[in-house]
Structure formats: C-alpha cells, structure tokens
Amino acid sequence: MNLTFKMWRQPSANADGNFETFKLGGVSPDMSFLEAMDLLNEDLTKKGVAPIEFESDCREGICGTCSCVINGQAHGPERGAATCQLYMRKFKDGDTLVVEPWRAAAFPVIKDLVVDRSAFDRIIQVGGYTGAKTGPHADANSMLVAKPDADQAMDAAACIGCGACVAACPNSSASLFVSAKITHLAMLPQGHPLRERRVLRMVEQMDQEGFGHCTNIGECQSACPKDIKIDFIAQMRREYVKAVLKYRPEAASGGSG
Amino acid sequence: MDKKLDAGNPQGPIEARWSKFKGDMKLVSPANKRKHTVIVVGTGLAGGSAAASLGEQGYHVKSFCISDSPRRAHSIAAQGGINAAKGYMNDGDSVYRLFYETVKGGDYRSRESNVHRLAEVSRDIIDQSVAAGVPFAREYSGELANRSFGGTQVSRTFYARGQTGQQLLIGAYQAMMRQVDEGTVEMHTFREMLDVVIIDGKARGIIVRNLLTGEIERHVADAVVLATGGYGRVYFLSTNAFNSNCTAAWRAHKRGALFGNPCFTQIHPTCIPQSGDNQSKLSLMSESLRNDGRVWVPKKKEDCAKHPSEIKDEDRDYYLERRYPTFGNLVPRDVASRAAKVVCDEGRGVGESKRAVYLDFRDAIKRVGENTIREKYGNLFDMYHEITNENPYEVPMRIYPAVHYTMGGLWVDYSLMSNIPGLFVLGEANFSDHGANRLGASALMQGLADGYFVIPYTLTNYLGSGKLEKIDTKHAGFEKTEAETKARLDSIVARAKKGGLRTVSEIYRELGATMWEFVGMERTDAGLRTAIAKIRVLRAEFAEGFKLVLPNGTAERNQLLELALRVEDFLELGELMAIDALDRKESCGGHFRAESQSDDGEAKRDDENFSHVSAWEYSGDPSKPVLHKEKLVFEYVHPTTRSYK
Numbered sequence: 001m002n003l004t005f006k007m008w009r010q011p012s013a014n015a016d017g018n019f020e021t022f023k024l025g026g027v028s029p030d031m032s033f034l035e036a037m038d039l040l041n042e043d044l045t046k047k048g049v050a051p052i053e054f055e056s057d058c059r060e061g062i063c064g065t066c067s068c069v070i071n072g073q074a075h076g077p078e079r080g081a082a083t084c085q086l087y088m089r090k091f092k093d094g095d096t097l098v099v100e101p102w103r104a105a106a107f108p109v110i111k112d113l114v115v116d117r118s119a120f121d122r123i124i125q126v127g128g129y130t131g132a133k134t135g136p137h138a139d140a141n142s143m144l145v146a147k148p149d150a151d152q153a154m155d156a157a158a159c160i161g162c163g164a165c166v167a168a169c170p171n172s173s174a175s176l177f178v179s180a181k182i183t184h185l186a187m188l189p190q191g192h193p194l195r196e197r198r199v200l201r202m203v204e205q206m207d208q209e210g211f212g213h214c215t216n217i218g219e220c221q222s223a224c225p226k227d228i229k230i231d232f233i234a235q236m237r238r239e240y241v242k243a244v245l246k247y248r249p250e251a252a253s254g255g256s257g
Numbered sequence: 258m259d260k261k262l263d264a265g266n267p268q269g270p271i272e273a274r275w276s277k278f279k280g281d282m283k284l285v286s287p288a289n290k291r292k293h294t295v296i297v298v299g300t301g302l303a304g305g306s307a308a309a310s311l312g313e314q315g316y317h318v319k320s321f322c323i324s325d326s327p328r329r330a331h332s333i334a335a336q337g338g339i340n341a342a343k344g345y346m347n348d349g350d351s352v353y354r355l356f357y358e359t360v361k362g363g364d365y366r367s368r369e370s371n372v373h374r375l376a377e378v379s380r381d382i383i384d385q386s387v388a389a390g391v392p393f394a395r396e397y398s399g400e401l402a403n404r405s406f407g408g409t410q411v412s413r414t415f416y417a418r419g420q421t422g423q424q425l426l427i428g429a430y431q432a433m434m435r436q437v438d439e440g441t442v443e444m445h446t447f448r449e450m451l452d453v454v455i456i457d458g459k460a461r462g463i464i465v466r467n468l469l470t471g472e473i474e475r476h477v478a479d480a481v482v483l484a485t486g487g488y489g490r491v492y493f494l495s496t497n498a499f500n501s502n503c504t505a506a507w508r509a510h511k512r513g514a515l516f517g518n519p520c521f522t523q524i525h526p527t528c529i530p531q532s533g534d535n536q537s538k539l540s541l542m543s544e545s546l547r548n549d550g551r552v553w554v555p556k557k558k559e560d561c562a563k564h565p566s567e568i569k570d571e572d573r574d575y576y577l578e579r580r581y582p583t584f585g586n587l588v589p590r591d592v593a594s595r596a597a598k599v600v601c602d603e604g605r606g607v608g609e610s611k612r613a614v615y616l617d618f619r620d621a622i623k624r625v626g627e628n629t630i631r632e633k634y635g636n637l638f639d640m641y642h643e644i645t646n647e648n649p650y651e652v653p654m655r656i657y658p659a660v661h662y663t664m665g666g667l668w669v670d671y672s673l674m675s676n677i678p679g680l681f682v683l684g685e686a687n688f689s690d691h692g693a694n695r696l697g698a699s700a701l702m703q704g705l706a707d708g709y710f711v712i713p714y715t716l717t718n719y720l721g722s723g724k725l726e727k728i729d730t731k732h733a734g735f736e737k738t739e740a741e742t743k744a745r746l747d748s749i750v751a752r753a754k755k756g757g758l759r760t761v762s763e764i765y766r767e768l769g770a771t772m773w774e775f776v777g778m779e780r781t782d783a784g785l786r787t788a789i790a791k792i793r794v795l796r797a798e799f800a801e802g803f804k805l806v807l808p809n810g811t812a813e814r815n816q817l818l819e820l821a822l823r824v825e826d827f828l829e830l831g832e833l834m835a836i837d838a839l840d841r842k843e844s845c846g847g848h849f850r851a852e853s854q855s856d857d858g859e860a861k862r863d864d865e866n867f868s869h870v871s872a873w874e875y876s877g878d879p880s881k882p883v884l885h886k887e888k889l890v891f892e893y894v895h896p897t898t899r900s901y902k
Contacts, residue, residue: 012813030532038762039535041817045760050806051817057324057498058334059538060640062423065329078643085643110469111814114325118446121326125438129431132388134310134709140387141345144399153392154417157424161328190390 001027001088004096005040007052010109013116017109019098029089033076034059034066036088053112061085061225064160067167068113069100074164074223082162082225102163104172106210117163119209120177126205127198128181130190143189153187156180158226168223171212176220178206179236180228186239196243203240262515262872262887265670266370271893272352275374278671279714283721290315291441293720296463296478298450298505300327302422302701303684304484305429306708312436314713319476320433321448321465323500328430331486331498332704335422336543336637337406338414339386339701341379346403350411352376357894359699362408362589363664363692364846364862365896366518366870368889370671371689378710379702383415385709389428393417406697407544408589408901414698419543419637425701429708448474449819450505451742453481453512453680456734457726460680464735464742468819471812473746475730475739480679480716483509484708487663487685489522491827491834492777493769495660496528496541502823503830506667506686514675515872515885517668517688519830520838523695523847524778525661526593529644529654530613539659540644542616543637544697547586549621549630550654552577552593554605554614561607565615565653576600584901591694591847591860592901594658598778599858601657608655617653658778662700664691664847665837668872668887672715673707679725681716683707688870693846746811749821755802761821764803768795768824768831776835781851785839792832793880799828829879836873836882843867855898864896 002025010017024040031039034056041051057065066083070076076086091097099113107115145153157180165176182199185191191198214233221230267274285293293316297308300322308320322330342355355376360367383401387393393415394402403412417424436442447468454462454475462477488503489495510516527542555561556574576596578585588596597614606612622630627650631638638649645655666688667675673689674681684704691699728734775788805821843863844853853861870887 028533028535031535032537035535035537038537042760042762045804045806045817048806050808051815053814053816055325057329057500058331059499060334060540061643062420063324063329063331063333063498065324080639081643085640087643087646089646114814117325121328121434121437121444121446124431125434129435130388130390131435132385132390132432134306134313134385134432135713136381137384137388140343140383140393141400143387145395146399147395147397150392150395150399153390154394154424157392157417157427158420160423161326184392185390188390188392190388 001029001091001093003027003036003091006096006098007112008100009052009112011111013108013110027088029087031088032059032084033070033086033088034084053114055114056084059084062160064162067102067115067162067164069102069167071098074102074167075225079222080225080227082160085225102167104166104211106172106174107163107166119211120161120163120174122209123174123178123202123205124181127194127201128185130185131194132190145188149187153184156183156187156228156232159228160226162225164223164225165220166211168219169212170217170219171215173214173220174206174209174211175214175233175236176224176228176230178202179232182239183232183235186235195239196247199236199239199243200247262668262676262885263670264368264887265672266368267671271369271373274370275377282714282718285717285721287315291317293317294319294478295480295482295716296321296476297482297484298463299330299484299486299686300430300433301330301332301484301486301684302426302429302704303708304482305330305426305433306705307482307484307683307712308442309429309432309436310709310713311716312433312439312441315441318436318442319445319478320442321445321450323447323449323468325446327433327444327446328427330426331501332426332701333423334498335701336419336541337545338404338416338421338698339382339425340406340413340696340698341383341415341702342376342413343380343383345401346412348411350413354411355379355413358409359690359696360692360894361899362696363694364860364899365692365864365868365891365894366521366845366889367690367692369891369893374711375690375703375706378706381710382702382705386425386428389432391417391424391428404545404548405587407547407587407593408696414545416545419545419634422701425705429705450485450508451822452508452738454734454738455512455677456728456732459678459725461728462730462735464739469814473739473742475735477728477730477735479720479725480681482681482683482712482716483667483686484683485686487666488830489660489663491768491831492660492772493766494531494536494539494773496525496539499538502826504823504826506682507826507830509667509675509677509680511875512677513875514677514680515668515874516665516833517870517872518665518837519834519873520776520841520848521664521693521846522660523590523662523664524594524658526590526597526658527616527656528659529641530608530610530657540640541659541661542641542654542656544590546616546634546637549633550586550616550618551575551620552586552614552616554600554607558604561605561611565617574600574605581901588901589694589696594778595849597658613655613657615653616656618649619653622650660773662695664688664693664695668870672718673711674715674719679719681712683712693848749818750807750810752802753805753807756804757798757802759798760804761817761824764795764799765820765824765827768792768828772831772834776838779849779851780838782839785835788835789832789839792828792835796828796832799825832879833873833882837871840871840884841867862896868896
C-alpha cells in the first residue's frame with residue numbers, strides 16, 4: 001500500500017508544532033501501525049531527516065505506552081485496541097492518516113507525538129493503593145472475596161493507564177482512569193481501610209492536575225483499549241459522596257505509649 | 258575454587274538455610290537507614306518491589322526507569338500466572354516439590370540453595386500480593402483459583418485472567434508510588450543508565466542519560482541494585498518489549514561484573530509466527546493455553562496446505578501427546594519448542610511460511626463450551642484475532658517458538674550481589690534461579706521474591722557489615738566514568754556524521770537473524786563459529802559508521818540514538834553468547850547442542866564436564882572473555898536424565 005502521513009511535529013514542549021506530510025510506500029496490510037511508523041523513520045533516516053518521536057514498548061496492548069490520535073480518534077479506528085494493536089489492514093491504499101499526540105492541558109507535549117503523562121502517576125501516588133505494607137501477611141485465603149466482586153475488581157484493574165480516555169474526552173477529563181482504580185480497590189476488602197481517604201485524595205489530585213470535569217459524554221469508553229466501562233465513573237461518584245459524609249481524618253495524637 | 262566465585266552458599270539442612278541466613282544477618286537501625294541512599298535501576302516486578310520494600314524500610318531510594326512511567330516495565334506483559342507452593346489444591350504440592358521441579362526443570366544447572374529459598378518465599382508473595390489488592394482469579398467459594406502450567410503435574414499457578422504480570426506489576430508500582438508519596442522513594446523517569454560508577458572496588462553510583470534532554474547525570478549511593486530485565490532483544494525479534502535492552506547489565510559487565518551462562522535463553526513454544534520482514538516483535542500466547550489447547554501438525558506433508566478442518570483426526574499428529582504421554586501438551590517450554598522445530602524441519606509445518614504448528618481448542622470447546630474457554634482465555638483469543646485476523650474459536654491458532662526470556666544474566670551470590678561489592682542484581686537480569694530452562698509462571702515468582710523478600714534482607718546485611726566512605730558526585734570516580742560515557746556518545750555522533758551503508762536498525766536486524774539462526778533453538782560447533790565470525794564483521798561495520806540523523810547531536814530526545822547505544826552493546830553480548838554456547842558442548846534445557854543428543858533426539862547433558870555455572874569476565878576485548886566456573890553441587894535433587902515421557 002501507498003499511504004500519506006500527516007504527522008504532528010513539534011521540536012519541544014514550548015515550541016510551536018505543525019503538520020508535516022510524508023509519503024510512504026511498501027506498507028503491508030499485516031503490518032502494525034507502529035511498524036509502519038518504524039518503516040517511515042527508516043525511510044526518513046535514509047533521506048537525512050530526523051525521526052518522528054513516538055512512544056511504544058510492549059507492542060501488544062498491555063503496557064499503555066503508545067499514544068497516538070489517528071484520524072481524530074485516540075488509538076485510531078480499531079475498537080478496544082491500543083495504537084500498537086492497530087493493523088494497516090484497517091486502511092486502504094492511497095489513504096491519508098493524520099497522526100497527532102494526545103491533546104490535553106494536563107498532558108503537555110514533550111516532542112512530536114510524545115506527551116508527559118506523569119499526572120497519572122501523581123494521582124496514583126496520593127491514594128491508588130491498599131496501603132498494605134510489603135513483606136509477609138496473613139494467609140491469602142484467610143479473607144474470602146466473592147467471585148463477582150473479584151471479577152469486577154479485575155474488570156476495572158485492566159486499565160493500562162495510556163490516557164486515551166483523556167485524549168478522547170472533549171473536557172480532557174481523567175475520570176475513567178481515576179474511577180477504574182477507585183473501583184478496583186473498592187471492590188476488594190483489602191482496599192477498604194483507605195477507601196474514603198483514597199477517593200477524596202485522588203479526586204482532589206485529579207482536579208489539581210488540570211483535568212476537566214466529566215459530563216457523561218462517553219467518548220472515553222469508546223476510546224478505551226481495554227473497554228473500561230463508564231459505569232465506574234458512577235461508582236466513583238457514589239464512593240465520593242459516601243466518603244465526604246463518612247471520612248474521619250486520622251487522629252493527630254494517636255499512638256502514644 | 259575461584260575466589261571471584263564465592264557464592265556464599267549457606268550450609269546445613271536446605272529448609273533451614275534461608276532462616277539461618279536471616280537470623281545471622283547484620284542489621285541497620287531504623288534511624289540509620291534513612292542515611293543510606295540506594296539506587297534501584299528498573300521498575301519491573303523486581304525493581305518496583307525492591308524500591309517499595311526498601312523505601313518502606315526507611316532507606317532513601319532513588320528509582321530509575323527508561324519509560325515515562327514506572328508502570329510501563331515489561332513485566333506487565335506476562336500473561337499466564339505466578340507459581341506458589343501454597344498447596345491449596347490438595348494435590349500433593351509442597352515447597353519441596355516446587356523446589357525439586359524447578360531444579361529439574363532447569364535441567365540441573367541452578368543452585369539448590371537459591372531455588373529452595375525461591376520456593377519458600379513463593380507463598381509469601383501470594384499473601385503479600387492479595388493484601389496489596391491484586392485481583393487474582395477466584396472460585397465461587399471466594400477462595401483463590403489455581404491452574405496448571407508446563408513441567409509440573411500439580412496446579413499451583415495463581416492468575417489474574419491473562420494479565421497476571423500486569424496486575425502484579427501494578428501492585429508493586431502502587432506500593433512504590435505510596436513510598437514516593439511518603440518521600441522515601443525518589444522517582445526518575447525517562448532515564449537510561451549508561452554506566453555504573455565503581456569507587457574503591459565498590460559500586461557507588463550510576464551515570465544516566467536523561468532521554469528527554471540528553472543531559473548526562475551522576476547519582477551517588479551506598480549500593481546499586483540492577484533490575485533491568487533480560488537481553489532477549491539481542492535476537493531483534495522476540496516477545497520482549499521494544500525498549501528492553503542489555504545496556505545496564507552489559508555496562509556493569511564491562512566494569513568487572515561477571516556474566517553467568519549467557520547462552521541460556523528460553524525459546525517460548527507458543528508465539529504467533531512471524532508474518533513479514535518489517536515485523537518488530539513477536540507476540541506470545543500464554544503457556545496456560547496448553548491446558549486446554551492441543552498441539553498438532555498433519556501426519557502427511559501433502560495435508561499441510563489444506564484447511565485444518567479438512568484434516569481428519571486420524572491424519573493429525575498430536576506429537577506432544579504422542580512423544581510425551583505423561584505430560585502431554587504440558588511439557589516444559591524447551592521440550593515443546595524443540596518438538597515444534599523438529600516437525601517443521603520435517604516439512605510438516607503449516608501456514609504460509611510452513612514454520613508453524615496448530616494449537617487447537619476444538620476439543621476443549623466441545624467439552625466445556627465456548628463460554629468457559631472465553632472466560633479463561635478471552636483476552637488472549639481476542640489478541641490473536643487482532644493480530645492474525647483469524648478467529649481462534651473457529652480455526653486452530655497457528656503458533657511457533659520465539660525468544661522469550663534469558664535465564665543467563667549477571668552472576669550473583671546467594672545474597673544476589675554480583676562479584677562487585679554493593680552491586681546487586683535482581684530478577685531476569687541475574688542468572689540465578691532457573692538454570693538452563695525456566696518453568697512457566699516462575700519469572701513473576703522470581704522477580705517478586707528477589708524484590709520483596711530477598712533484597713530487603715541481603716542489602717541490609719551488606720550495609721550493616723561495614724562502613725562506607727562518604728563521597729559525593731564530585732569524586733574523581735564520577736568524573737572519569739562520566740567522561741567515558743560522554744566520549745562514547747561523541748563517538749556515536751561522529752559515526753553518524755560519517756555515515757555508512759546501512760541504518761542502525763538494518764545492522765541490528767542482521768545481528769538478530771544471525772543469533773536466531775545459529776544461537777537459537779539448535780546450536781552446532783560450526784554454526785556457532787559462523788555466528789562469531791559474522792558478529793565480528795557486524796561490529797566492525799558498526800564501529801565504522803551508520804546512517805543515523807542527529808540534527809542536534811545527543812542533546813535531545815532521539816529514539817534512534819537510544820537504539821544505537823543499545824545495539825552497540827547487543828553486538829558485544831551476542832558474541833559472548835555464541836562463545837559461551839560454543840564452550841558448553843553439552844545440551845541442557847534451552848541450550849541444545851546438536852552434537853549432544855540421545856537416540857530419540859532429547860537433550861543429553863554432560864554432568865561430568867559441565868555441571869557448573871559459566872561466569873565470564875570482561876578482559877577488555879569482547880572477543881576474548883575469561884571463563885570462571887562455579888561448580889554446582891546437588892545434595893538433594895540428584896541429577897538424572899530429565900524425562901517428561
């Protein structure tokens with residue numbers, strides 16, 4: 001196949017970016033989108049042009065590193081797939097592919113198609129854990145978890161933290177990402193000791209990072225490569241309301257003696 | 258014995274060795290722990306769990322990763338599960354059995370003391386992970402579910418759908434991020450370690466490159482922990498992530514750390530076959546699929562081009578079930594891979610390339626229904642469908658072996674410390690626990706064992722055992738190492754300017770193809786010599802120049818520059834792997850020397866001459882490494898011919 005790529009190029013975070021057009025021949029339908037990008041970079045190298053910077057790692061849809069908006073869709077036209085799981089058979093000979101980075105104030109562009117997603121790490125940092133210490137614990141089967149709860153926890157935990165939900169959302173909301181973690185840990189008894197603190201802190205951090213509010217548009221769910229459901233956002237709201245009513249901060253003077 | 262190779266193996270009854278070590282170890286008081294800085298490179302299962310544990314103990318931890326976030330580490334891609342000798346299934350499992358099977362599965366090329374410790378702490382890992390919120394699969398009773406994996410007849414594999422690595426990694430990542438919040442762990446993303454700084458014979462810091470700005474940074478510490486994964490990408494095509502590389506380990510090797518058993522690589526039997534010349538990686542289909550899928554090829558060559566549904570049962574050769582009736586489709590990986598190669602070499606391979614075999618779920622779907630299969634393996638089936646455009650519920654999967662894991666790695670003692678004091682190596686980056694073949698679901702176990710349950714003790718023992726001189730990054734040792742790193746970067750720039758006939762990737766792909774052909778599933782004396790000669794030619798080409806565009810030198814993000822630095826190291830490591838494979842004239846585990854096989858084509862070990870770890874020392878010339886041997890002693894699991902028949 002012969003394709004035209006309209007690529008977003010931006011030398012650095014503070015510089016202006018623009019689209020540059022490249023032609024690429026010899027694309028096979030069984031190639032992944034990222035392999036076509038590799039091929040394009042090889043072609044550019046041979047022509048003495050600096051490579052287009054993009055991110056990828058596992059190339060099998062689990063690490064969440066790759067992040068391109070292709071023809072206006074986060075991760076491209078394939079449903080339930082990350083950019084690395086998009087195959088060129090999805091396109092036709094002669095097609096033009098417009099490729100951009102995630103666009104959100106909270107994800108500043110670093111270079112070309114690479115963005116800074118450290119905001120997600122900072123949200124996890126303030127509460128996305130059970131709080132259990134490392135090291136030995138009581139026997140794993142000493143606390144039973146009903147299968148439906150464990151299954152729902154797993155559905156939510158499947159999030160790969162790629163940020164497509166933010167890129168797809170007209171408000172650049174991170175609600176799907178945050179709600180997935182909150183639901184994952186709320187469904188498990190191990191997550192209960194920090195349940196209220198977690199949702200309050202994570203939601204506050206999400207706001208501080210500059211993500212927008214959720215207005216139930218649902219683009220996030222459509223763009224999610226792991227089919228994380230928007231229902232989790234409703235779950236997060238319930239958790240939040242309950243937490244506001246119930247949360248008791250740690251006693252400042254506890255633990256004497 | 259070679260002085261460099263004192264493994265510090267504890268003595269006494271094997272089940273008491275680790276407890277005794279812990280009882281005898283030196284401690285560091287909580288107030289003093291925060292005065293120690295520890296560098297942890299890599300944030301996969303081993304590095305992430307180590308940083309979380311050490312931070313929680315109160316050490317000041319500096320954690321480094323090459324990605325935008327520690328959660329991207331390639332442990333995340335492990336699918337099938339994690340072994341633990343919990344014995345929940347009441348099917349005869351025990352710590353001793355896991356120990357025994359791991360030593361046997363590794364074809365008697367690992368250390369008994371290390372493996373026993375691994376089996377012991379496997380139970381703690383499950384308890385810890387459940388407490389950390391890892392959503393393992395459960396039964397309707399609410400108890401944890403188990404499944405079986407290759408090389409064993411019990412069910413001891415815990416799993417979270419086909420995303421076990423992801424869930425365990427996220428568990429470790431979350432524990433580490435909690436420590437970032439607590440202020441004990443300092444996270445440095447987008448940093449690639451380019452050298453280790455050794456001062457007075459001890460590892461005291463690292464030199465890293467900021468991958469966004471190109472800046473070279475110095476970081477000082479009292480100990481350095483490498484958890485930088487394996488080197489499967491030396492083959493270019495592998496199941497490893499695109500950015501996985503050997504640079505941190507290789508640079509440590511060039512500073513004196515011995516490299517153990519570099520030729521021990523694992524070729525995983527169930528991967529999606531290569532489909533074109535531009536393919537960048539191979540995708541794994543979890544070994545757990547062999548619980549329900551049956552592996553076969555047509556009996557007759559003429560049938561290979563037919564649609565599989567047109568081939569009658571009596572014309573199918575279920576070759577694993579035929580050759581290994583006891584273990585059937587669940588033979589260990591090395592055995593399954595080689596068997597696939599044999600049938601394809603006979604001309605009975607299927608698919609366009611004829612380098613594939615069927616993994617068929619027809620019978621399992623008939624037996625338990627499509628829904629049950631979907632529940633167990635749904636995401637894997639979807640992944641297969643996406644990549645191949647074929648529906649595995651309707652037609653059998655086509656699979657072929659691919660490079661997956663490297664059992665070799667930096668040599669470490671019982672404390673997981675390399676021969677350089679203060680340089681610890683964890684997870685896939687070390688050589689220690691899997692011998693010549695790793696059993697399925699044991700990589701996750703080892704990574705977390707090393708990080709959560711071994712390093713917190715052994716590192717403390719090291720720091721508590723002696724006083725370290727107080728130094729900072731202005732020390733001459735840092736000056737010198739940084740200058741050498743910068744000179745190396747300048748040399749890459751010079752070679753890029755000079756240009757060459759080929760791009761970095763083209764040279765790299767040729768290295769990979771050479772390694773796969775001659776240092777892959779079957780190795781011969783002549784083939785290995787050919788590989789060495791070819792790699793030297795490639796290295797000479799790379800040293801001359803290549804096509805690489807660097808408009809602003811090294812002072813900015815450039816993914817092909819990163820690749821060039823890694824390929825330079827792969828080119829040297831590749832040769833060492835071939836040299837090691839040539840030296841080890843026996844077959845064992847994943848290392849199959851065609852000259853050493855039984856009459857029925859099974860691997861033939863030579864315990865008399867090769868019951869040792871080959872630990873290679875860098876001599877200054879990559880083509881002339883110096884061999885040291887650590888004799889392996891088996892007091893409990895006595896080497897016999899490993900049979901799965």
